[in-house]
Amino acid sequence: MNQNPTLDTLLSHRSIRRFEETPIPDGDVRLAVAAGQQASTSSNVQAYSLLRIRDADRLAKLVELTGGQAKVARCGAFFVVCGDTRRHRLLAERAELPYETRLEGFLVAAIDATLFAQNLCVAFESMGYGICYIGGLRNDLAAVQKLLRFPRGVYPLFGLCVGKPAEDPALRPRLAPEAVLFEEHYPDDETLLAGVRDYDASMREYYAARGAAAASWSEKIEAQFRQAYRTSVADYYRDQGADLT
Amino acid sequence: MNQNPTLDTLLSHRSIRRFEETPIPDGDVRLAVAAGQQASTSSNVQAYSLLRIRDADRLAKLVELTGGQAKVARCGAFFVVCGDTRRHRLLAERAELPYETRLEGFLVAAIDATLFAQNLCVAFESMGYGICYIGGLRNDLAAVQKLLRFPRGVYPLFGLCVGKPAEDPALRPRLAPEAVLFEEHYPDDETLLAGVRDYDASMREYYAARGAAAASWSEKIEAQFRQAYRTSVADYYRDQGADLT
Numbered sequence: 001m002n003q004n005p006t007l008d009t010l011l012s013h014r015s016i017r018r019f020e021e022t023p024i025p026d027g028d029v030r031l032a033v034a035a036g037q038q039a040s041t042s043s044n045v046q047a048y049s050l051l052r053i054r055d056a057d058r059l060a061k062l063v064e065l066t067g068g069q070a071k072v073a074r075c076g077a078f079f080v081v082c083g084d085t086r087r088h089r090l091l092a093e094r095a096e097l098p099y100e101t102r103l104e105g106f107l108v109a110a111i112d113a114t115l116f117a118q119n120l121c122v123a124f125e126s127m128g129y130g131i132c133y134i135g136g137l138r139n140d141l142a143a144v145q146k147l148l149r150f151p152r153g154v155y156p157l158f159g160l161c162v163g164k165p166a167e168d169p170a171l172r173p174r175l176a177p178e179a180v181l182f183e184e185h186y187p188d189d190e191t192l193l194a195g196v197r198d199y200d201a202s203m204r205e206y207y208a209a210r211g212a213a214a215a216s217w218s219e220k221i222e223a224q225f226r227q228a229y230r231t232s233v234a235d236y237y238r239d240q241g242a243d244l245t
Numbered sequence: 246m247n248q249n250p251t252l253d254t255l256l257s258h259r260s261i262r263r264f265e266e267t268p269i270p271d272g273d274v275r276l277a278v279a280a281g282q283q284a285s286t287s288s289n290v291q292a293y294s295l296l297r298i299r300d301a302d303r304l305a306k307l308v309e310l311t312g313g314q315a316k317v318a319r320c321g322a323f324f325v326v327c328g329d330t331r332r333h334r335l336l337a338e339r340a341e342l343p344y345e346t347r348l349e350g351f352l353v354a355a356i357d358a359t360l361f362a363q364n365l366c367v368a369f370e371s372m373g374y375g376i377c378y379i380g381g382l383r384n385d386l387a388a389v390q391k392l393l394r395f396p397r398g399v400y401p402l403f404g405l406c407v408g409k410p411a412e413d414p415a416l417r418p419r420l421a422p423e424a425v426l427f428e429e430h431y432p433d434d435e436t437l438l439a440g441v442r443d444y445d446a447s448m449r450e451y452y453a454a455r456g457a458a459a460a461s462w463s464e465k466i467e468a469q470f471r472q473a474y475r476t477s478v479a480d481y482y483r484d485q486g487a488d489l490t
Binding site: 013015030041043095108114118133138195234 | 336
């Protein structure tokens with residue numbers, strides 16, 4: 001199978017962290033949203049929504065809440081991607097049916113929202129924009145809630161910066177496909193760690209060229225376990241109405 | 246902004262439920278996996294893996310476990326998409342660090358795996374294949390576990406059928422973009438339900454043309470609340486090592 005323009009778009013993705021600040025026209029956003037919506041959705045529930053934030057004060061506050069990520073206020077459009085079960089809860093209530101979703105309901109919303117978001121991003125990238133997901137939105141969801149006041153049933157999952165790239169970073173190497181795709185059975189721990197050693201070797205160069213703090217991927221992963229991290233995410237989603245049982 | 250080939254791929258997606266059974270060549274799978282891997286990943290953790298199942302007995306059993314979906318055994322390739330934190334746990338253990346992930350760790354794996362999966366699907370579609378996500382994999386995860394024996398730290402999320410389409414279904418209409426994209430603030434309940442009424446009207450035709458049981462989207466959503474549904478998903482993921490707190 002030869003390359004095609006869609007594969008070119010997918011294979012040339014790297015996150016962009018410096019953007020031109022010209023606002024993205026509504027027509028482009030609408031087209032990308034429509035492309036996002038055409039992604040698969042579990043039993044067609046479409047359990048997601050997208051909030052665009054333009055207000056300068058709110059963006060300044062979000063820069064702070066995402067850990068000082070200036071790009072949140074300096075891009076062509078900043079969005080919050082949300083799992084959204086609000087419509088479904090309203091319909092259940094209207095029909096006087098019990099609204100019992102368990103973890104499955106939350107998971108469907110998270111998966112649906114992510115399928116939508118990835119199509120949205122690929123659409124933007126195909127139009128010449130760059131993107132960066134902002135997982136830092138989950139650093140302090142209670143404070144984000146005070147600022148943006150998501151209704152019950154809406155679960156903000158991550159932020160998204162979009163805009164014309166003002167930098168041209170190299171692609172970041174990934175694990176080898178053989179370390180991710182398995183046939184019939186999973187490999188043993190030793191095989192898995194051998195794959196990590198190979199990847200560490202390829203990432204060492206990448207990190208060194210960028211003067212990164214970590215010397216290898218292993219070190220970077222280990223660093224994540226050196227301190228407690230986003231420990232109240234579940235509490236927040238439960239407050240928003242999620243049943244995580 | 247005009248159309249481009251990538252937008253055409255995204256906007257022409259509909260799930261395929263009848264496939265040619267010719268196995269997809271390994272080269273095509275590898276290319277699609279590489280395109281999937283180039284999707285964004287939270288802090289580069291790459292918390293996912295993909296299991297291809299070819300064994301006829303296992304596929305027959307999976308048809309049953311997903312609710313009698315014959316296509317699981319009758320497609321070009323059947324995969325299970327997994328959130329996968331196994332590598333990270335092994336690295337934490339090797340470095341004698343506490344492996345504490347809370348809900349955040351599970352959520353990152355679910356989001357990472359879904360970003361990967363959607364890129365994978367778009368890649369396959371750009372190559373002329375059709376795809377169908379199989380959420381029915383979560384109907385009875387304990388039985389799927391007995392069959393496929395996922396290691397601890399691996400969280401099977403959904404199945405995926407891929408193959409040359411043996412049908413040409415119409416696109417399924419989605420909610421209007423205005424019902425999904427909001428600016429600064431969420432609408433009130435009445436506005437949300439007005440959007441549902443509009444969508445019900447457009448879906449009524451779609452369902453009627455297909456002789457579907459539901460007369461509208463609302464009815465279809467309500468039907469989901471008429472019986473308890475996948476109630477032990479959380480128990481299964483906890484048994485696999487997920488911390489959902």
